[in-house]
Amino acid sequence: MVLPARRWQTRRAAARTERAGRTLHAMDIATFAIQCLNALQYGLLLFLVASGLTLIFGIMGVINLAHGSFYMLGAYMAFALAPLVAGTLGGGFFTTLLVGVVLAVILGYVLEWAFFSFLYTREHLQQVLMTYGLILVFEELRSLLVGDDVHGVSAPAILSGTLPLGDVMTYPVYRLFMSGVCLLLALGMYLVFTRTRLGMMIRAGSSNREMVQSLGIDIKFLYRVVFAAGMAIAVLAGMVAAPVSSVYPGMGDTVLILCFVVVVIGGIGSIRGALLAALLIGFVDTFGKVLLPQAAGVLVYVLMALILLWRPDGLFKAG
């Protein structure tokens, strides 16, 4: 005879095995591996967008709400520039990328000069107001110039193939290319930060503004460069993502908050932290959707809250 308590335990154990069995069924090893790949790829894309933000945020202390608009600008550039570039330079996707980035650098440089250069001595929140104004202006200019329709951007022919993945699925080569770009950029930023004089200046600038000035570095120029670089990265991210995400009004909006989450989890101004945080979010989001669909929307924020309660300065403090 089995005691009631024991019986209850057995039943619970049975339930547990059954549940485990179901989960196992839902996700065998191959699927798990593919999901990891998805998470990795999503995380890397997030990093690509967020790294520009963390650069501007960390070094200049500007909370740039318009970063999402820069991303949108990039995506629309990929759409609108392609025919122009093909017509004038005869180039394809990669030439367009190059042209876009160059334009972004120029635009970023000018934007900093026109809208931000006089704001650093003011209250920080004035900058927030400024970037908010920019969001509205960018969004409307987009509507006036390109219209409100959804557009697709096709991937370049060389990258439009797919790789077989399991028996039903395939994996688009272009996504691999995207991940490659993200990794390259991460590596590039790492090298610039650790190996070059500019990187040294940037790191010094993020930790101590007075010291930089006392070293005789032109901080105005430094800021302008950083802002332009941050913008160029966002635009690049938008252009690279365009063939996958397509371009549509309001696309910068959704990406913005996620980017801030990445930056803050990673530690403001830390490229390493941003990379780690982006990957973390990639995994949480991907597996959350599959395993905990009811809470998928909230998981990322729970993650952020938990991490910040554990480490109030993010994973890596800059400097």
Place this chain on the structure above:
Amino acid sequence: MKAIEALHRTARTTLRATLLAASAALLTTAAAAESGAKLKVGLMLPYTGTYAALGNAIENGFKLYLQEQGGKIGDREVEFFKVDDESDPSKATDNVNKLIKRDNVDVLIGSVHSGVAMAMAKVAKDTGTLMIVPNAGADAVTGPMCAVNIYRSSFSNWQPGYAMGEVMAKKGIKKVVTITWKYAAGDETVRGFKESFEKGGGTVVKELNLPFPNVEFQALLTDIAATKPDAVFTFFAGGGAVKFVKDYAAAGLKKTIPLYGSGFLTDGTLDAQGADADGLMTALHYADSLDTPKDKAFRLSYAKTYKLQPDVYAVQGYDAAQILAVGMKAVHGDLSKKAEFAAAVERDKIDSPRGPFTMSKAHNPVQDIYLRQVIGKENKLIGVASKALADPARGCKN
């Protein structure tokens, strides 16, 4: 320095102008509506943001009908008042009040976003203002919220889903996975689908959801591949629909697991989706090649007027104007006779480009839902998925 001063001055003048305009707007509460001269139509549609293109199409459709009638509805000239609802339900009540109380409109046309439409319906019901919904499919508008003065020229979310469920069950498809955004339109469409599909003997083995504006589908596509259903049914619209269709094709699933959807998956998005959408089957109350005289005339006239191809939203806007015209004619321009207005609309057939339809008691179209297939950037008509399908109007006490 001069420049700055000038700027200052402009800023000040602008401020003054703002205050003047605003106070003027606030204070004029015109009692001019009584004159009976012009019919005041309030368009509360999204003109900015994600749905801006839809708002414009609806307005175009509405104005096209008006133009065909010589600029008059029920012998009254029409004056338009427009409000951008921004697809933001939290501002909806204010926006609709702007039209009702400030502009004293006789008719409300709106909106696209169903949360906004819900807020509007509440105000319309409370104030008794005539309202025609030209898109938002929220079941509740012609369900629990139904009223004698609230009409819909489009569809209920339930309708395309239900029709597609019937079709797929008839095809002998057994196991289906559904995937949509976790919000009302998605939920209601899937619910309609499930109702008819399971009635027809199929089973929905998995219902996948993702939080609303999220467009990162890869994880769920992998899940679909692992589940290996016979087919997938989906509801997405706008940018999300484009990305979903492209991702679905890129993941190679299109070849192995056929994708079906509510028609919004491929409406207004085909250019962006390109070849990835080819062959997709969807259900909606309109298609690109209906080949009826009425539709041909409509399309020709629309294309001429706006240099654009019409879409389902334009049709819905056009029909909103038709519904208004039918009612207006019956009451001879006196909108206070709500019961007679309603009786006329319920009795008459609306000669829509989508094919004639009638209005249910709850004021939702009783219409054919077409089965369409994407062929060469067009939603070609394949057949009728469900003939004269009426929304069950659950909760409507009319």
Place this chain on the structure above:
Amino acid sequence: MSRFKLVFVGLAFLGMAAFPAVAGSYGVDFVTKVMVYAIFALSLELLVGTTGLVCFGQAAFFGIGAYAVVLLSPQSDAASVYCLLPAAVACAAFFALLVGFLSLRTKGAYFIMVTLAFAQMAYYVVHDTPLGGGTDGIYLMFKPLLGAWLDLDKPLALYGFTWACLLGVFGFLALLNRSRFGRALAGIRVNEQRMRATGFSTYPYKLAAFVLSGAIAGLAGFLFAVKDGFVNPELMSWHLSGAVLIMIILGGLGHLRGALVGAFAFALLQDFFKSEAVFGSMAKHWHLGLGLSIIASVVLLPSGLVGLPQQIRARLTGRSQTHGVDDAST
């Protein structure tokens, strides 16, 4: 200056009180809405302007106050304001206590983001779970009654009630700012470390301010729900948190009347640029005008709209602004 302030605020409240006499029903509605937003902005001003805590999740408290009204109202008849108002405020305050308790451990931009995170959690709870009644929102079937004599379903009654609430909140915060509590908060804004060294345990002060702010936002939420009779998850979205932050920055941080002015200016600017009478077909691109005027205000009004008189005076007397008195601690 102080007398000027008093006169300005007094006139503003008198003007609002007298407004329904000259305005039509839309005007009454409009100003009711703006007054609700002004209360909401004041709640944030207590945190940002007074205490120096930039909260980016204020909409959550607003939304919780609003949802509490709808969810706690009986289905079949009207509730009493006496029960419902405290209940809505208490719900918001309780959530603020929870959020503040955890988030006040962090500082600066991290604090901004943690408050955002909690607000997003609240948003997704009402958006994705059956608790909140769905993504399309839910209706308040019967508006609450205030005793037998004041039916908040009547626009004028609601206007008066909102006006009184605004006056109450404004007066309360004005007193609070002058009190020892308020001075301590101001000290914390400028230099929290110094306050600690002086002997103030700053955490309880900040938490108290946070809860108060949440409660006031809850009051604004209550009024909003009663006004619209409809609540929607968008009430908790970060867009609204952002908008209210923009209002107080536009108005001028560090001044209670800044929140008032900001709420009005923001609403009027929107209405102005949306007006077809002025802009014709460009009215549909009203974001452009709003964006440009916000940028212009940043360029031309370094201390917000409330700093404008001083700026003009400085210009008239031919002197540049005195930069001596600012809150930089060095």
Place this chain on the structure above:
Amino acid sequence: MLRGHNITRRWGGLVALNQVSLALRQGSVHAVIGTNGAGKSTLINILSGEIAPSEGTVELLGQDVTRWTQPRRARAGLGRSYQRNTIYASFSVLENCRLAAQAMHQKPWHWWRSAAHCVISTAIAAEVAERVGLSALLTRPAGLLSHGQKRQLEIAMCLATQPQVLLLDEPLAGMGAEETERMLTLLDALKPHHAILLVEHDMDAVFRIADEVTVMVNGAVIATNTPAAVRLNPLVQAAYLGEH
């Protein structure tokens, strides 16, 4: 009255303070000198409770306060001034002092009463302002004071909490001769009733006023003695005073 015992502070692998001990007595000024980076500020921060020591204990008025928070130590009678001015620029001189005085009479629940009506705080504020010689400038916004006046106000705010132990971080920094003189007179006047720790770079002033001097090098104490004895200490001369 304040005693630090074997205080050690490590930042990662770096040792900022190594086994530092010192004791302050009422009626004496204890100066701490040392080069930049010797650990003086870290020491003051640990004594006042701003940062926690890795090892060692702090004793205030006979109680072990190592685990107390900074505000609690402050209320128990430990006052400190900062190297940088920490006054509130937009408040008047009186308000600055009153805010500090208020720390002992917080009563935050009195939300309806203006802080200006708090009799005790106002009286204390006026008194400390007078002691540092600012009573003529009570209504002036602190941001408009001269540098020396700001330093005086800093001390006044420190005194407003009526502490028994004072930790002063470079109160003379950036002052002119006349202002220095006034400050030293003030310190002399404070000496009988307070225990004072003075971190200072101005050697002349230190040797004039201090009763005891601790010399720190690289986070460690190399000598503690009377000024005269310290001056003669060869270790100190080699490490520090030799530069003169």
